[in-house]
Amino acid sequence: xxxxxxxxxxxxxxxxxxxxxxxxxxxxxxxxxxxxxxxxxxxxxxxxxxxxxxxxxxxxxxxxxxxxxxxxxxxxxxxxxxxxxxxxxxxxxxxxxxxxxxxxxxxxxxxxxxxxxxxxxxxxxxxxxxxxxxxxxxxxxxxxxxxxxxxxxxxxxxxxxxxxxxxxxxxxxxxxxxxxxxxxxx
Amino acid sequence: xxxxxxxxxxxxxxxxxxxxxxxxxxxxxxxxxxxxxxxxxxxxxxxxxxxxxxxxxxxxxxxxxxxxxxxxxxxxxxxxxxxxxxxxxxxxxxxxxxxxxxxxxxxxxxxxxxxxxxxxxxxxxxxxxxxxxxxxxxxxxxxxxxxxxxxxxxxxxxxxxxxxxxxxxxxxxxxxxxxxxxxxxx
DNA sequence: CATAGAAGTGAGTAATCACTCACAAATCTA
DNA sequence: TAGATTTGTGAGTGATTACTCACTTCTATG
Numbered sequence: 001x002x003x004x005x006x007x008x009x010x011x012x013x014x015x016x017x018x019x020x021x022x023x024x025x026x027x028x029x030x031x032x033x034x035x036x037x038x039x040x041x042x043x044x045x046x047x048x049x050x051x052x053x054x055x056x057x058x059x060x061x062x063x064x065x066x067x068x069x070x071x072x073x074x075x076x077x078x079x080x081x082x083x084x085x086x087x088x089x090x091x092x093x094x095x096x097x098x099x100x101x102x103x104x105x106x107x108x109x110x111x112x113x114x115x116x117x118x119x120x121x122x123x124x125x126x127x128x129x130x131x132x133x134x135x136x137x138x139x140x141x142x143x144x145x146x147x148x149x150x151x152x153x154x155x156x157x158x159x160x161x162x163x164x165x166x167x168x169x170x171x172x173x174x175x176x177x178x179x180x181x182x183x184x185x186x
Numbered sequence: 187x188x189x190x191x192x193x194x195x196x197x198x199x200x201x202x203x204x205x206x207x208x209x210x211x212x213x214x215x216x217x218x219x220x221x222x223x224x225x226x227x228x229x230x231x232x233x234x235x236x237x238x239x240x241x242x243x244x245x246x247x248x249x250x251x252x253x254x255x256x257x258x259x260x261x262x263x264x265x266x267x268x269x270x271x272x273x274x275x276x277x278x279x280x281x282x283x284x285x286x287x288x289x290x291x292x293x294x295x296x297x298x299x300x301x302x303x304x305x306x307x308x309x310x311x312x313x314x315x316x317x318x319x320x321x322x323x324x325x326x327x328x329x330x331x332x333x334x335x336x337x338x339x340x341x342x343x344x345x346x347x348x349x350x351x352x353x354x355x356x357x358x359x360x361x362x363x364x365x366x367x368x369x370x371x372x
Numbered sequence: 373c374a375t376a377g378a379a380g381t382g383a384g385t386a387a388t389c390a391c392t393c394a395c396a397a398a399t400c401t402a
Numbered sequence: 403t404a405g406a407t408t409t410g411t412g413a414g415t416g417a418t419t420a421c422t423c424a425c426t427t428c429t430a431t432g
Contacts, residue, residue, distance in 0.1 A: 003409080019291055021207035024389060035411045040391060042409090101290045103345060104283065105205055141358045144351070145335065148342055152334030155341065159289060165327075169334070172327045189379080210419060221381045226421060228379090 004042045006032045012053050016094035019101060020050060054102070057095040058115065064088060065123070074130035079174045081127065082150065086170050089154040097158050123147075136182040149173060190228050192218045198239050202280035205287060206236060240288070243281040244301065250274055251309070260316040265360045267313065268336065272356050275340040283344050322368040335359060 001009070010032035014023045025046055029036040043049040064084060072080065089096045124143050131139035153173070157164040187195070196218035200209045211232055215222040229235040250270060258266060275282045310329050317325035339359070343350040 021205070037412070038410055046390065097290060104287045138358065141354060144355060145358060148338030149331065149335050151341055152338030155337055156334055168327060169330060172324065172331060223382065224380055232420065
């Protein structure tokens with residue numbers, strides 16, 4: 001691993017553990033085994049380092065969410081979305097901890113926001129379409145609710161990864177959507 | 187309003203808007219119209235100010251969650267829980283923004299954590315009991331899932347209070363739990 | 373009124389932090 | 403190998419920040 005990558009990984013770990021504001025660049029340099037100046041040579045400033053971390057993570061998400069864009073039958077697509085979302089969080093815990101922190105920092109989101117917004121709308125549109133095909137009375141609200149459920153589950157998992165029953169919740173949620181009739185109106 | 191209260195309210199507003207770490211005590215003093223020294227006379231240090239804010243908010247939550255502790259029929263209790271949770275967030279937006287920020291700062295939770303843990307367990311127990319009485323196959327998971335849904339909805343509302351359809355989501359969620367048979371196993 | 377304690381001030385301080393810069397070492401290129 | 407470019411260093415700097423403290427003003431009480 002190059003020094004540049006080493007800095008990125010160390011910073012991600014420390015930002016996730018301690019928070020962006022509470023992590024001095026001096027600590028990142030020390031734990032990455034490089035001089036502090038090198039951080040600024042490679043990433044310009046501390047915010048640039050954060051942007052690089054978020055950019056790299058987003059690339060991975062894009063890659064992972066693309067394959068299942070193809071049209072499965074609606075119920076399978078919904079189950080797949082649940083599985084994939086939870087898998088991402090489980091496999092990239094530090095990254096998602098950082099993302100959740102950033103959600104409450106209006107000032108830092110600057111550049112990342114429009115892209116993330118578009119990404120969300122994209123998924124929400126696909127999900128709504130699937131619920132509509134299943135005959136749901138209010139497909140947009142169904143999509144929002146599923147979003148909220150995954151958000152809440154992953155949030156609580158990230159707070160206590162060792163004790164939270166993530167597997168059980170995943171299966172429980174998938175089963176609920178498998179059994180749901182979605183035919184509320186005659 | 188006394189100066190002491192003025193400091194508390196100003197700090198809550200600024201912490202919620204900018205984050206705890208990004209809000210200097212000098213700014214709090216300036217916007218509260220007092221000297222910086224007064225903050226430390228009343229609250230000892232910056233963390234003490236934060237603790238006072240969280241303590242005052244928790245007292246309000248306790249007060250609001252107590253009345254409906256009495257045993258209604260299970261479905262009514264669940265609906266009431268949803269309504270009350272969402273009402274609290276809607277009426278104390280800055281406070282809940284702050285709470286959500288603090289959830290990711292392991293270091294700051296120190297004192298508040300045991301109390302909050304107990305509080306959560308208490309509500310989870312009551313919710314599980316209600317789901318059990320309704321014949322749910324996995325009442326603990328049902329309680330966790332309802333928790334996660336409310337968490338996710340309020341989180342997304344706090345991110346975009348002006349555009350999120352909070353009322354619609356509340357009614358949608360209550361209706362779902364009203365219609366849910368909860369008799370998954372023969 | 374006298375006086376004790378609480379409320380309030382604001383200049384000062386030590387520490388921390390992000391960032392710079394002059395320079396050195398390593399790597400590449402011709 | 404000579405020169406050019408990239409990578410790396412670490413002491414230094416200015417700005418910011420939480421907090422202190424000697425002092426003043428207000429308020430309550432006998």
